[in-house]
Amino acid sequence: MLGSNPNDCADSSTQVPDLSCRLCGKEGHANTTCTYQYYVPKGEQVGLGATLICTCCKKEGCHPGTNDWVGIAVPNYCMICGKRYAHRTEDCPRKQGMEMVGDQAACVGV
Numbered sequence: 001m002l003g004s005n006p007n008d009c010a011d012s013s014t015q016v017p018d019l020s021c022r023l024c025g026k027e028g029h030a031n032t033t034c035t036y037q038y039y040v041p042k043g044e045q046v047g048l049g050a051t052l053i054c055t056c057c058k059k060e061g062c063h064p065g066t067n068d069w070v071g072i073a074v075p076n077y078c079m080i081c082g083k084r085y086a087h088r089t090e091d092c093p094r095k096q097g098m099e100m101v102g103d104q105a106a107c108v109g110v
C-alpha cells in the first residue's frame, strides 16, 4: 500500500516546540509556559485542551455570578487516549465507539 505518510512516524521526536498553546488557545508560546496555568484573567476563555477551574475549590463553574475567585487553566487529560492538552476522558471520541463494540470484545475463554 502506498498510503502511509512518513510524517506520521515522526511524532515521538518532539524537537520542534509546539507554539500553539492548548491552555489558552493562543499562538506564540508552548503549553508549559502559559501564564494561564497560574492565572486566567476574568472573562477570558481557556483553550480547547484545558479546563478553567477555581484555585480554591479546584472545580469548574463553582462561583457562578461572582467575581470573587481566581481561575487557572489545567490541562485536560484523557485516560483512554493517554493524551494531555486534548480532551477529557468523558469527552473522548473513542469512548462511545468502545462502548458500542463492547460485546465484540468478549473473547475470554471460560
Ligand SMILES: [Zn+2]
Binding pocket: 021, 022, 023, 024, 025, 026, 029, 030, 031, 033, 034, 035, 036
Ligand atoms: Zn497559553
Ligand SMILES: [Zn+2]
Binding pocket: 054, 055, 056, 057, 058, 059, 062, 063, 069
Ligand atoms: Zn472556588
Ligand SMILES: [Zn+2]
Binding pocket: 078, 079, 080, 081, 082, 087, 088, 089, 091, 092, 093, 094
Ligand atoms: Zn481520548
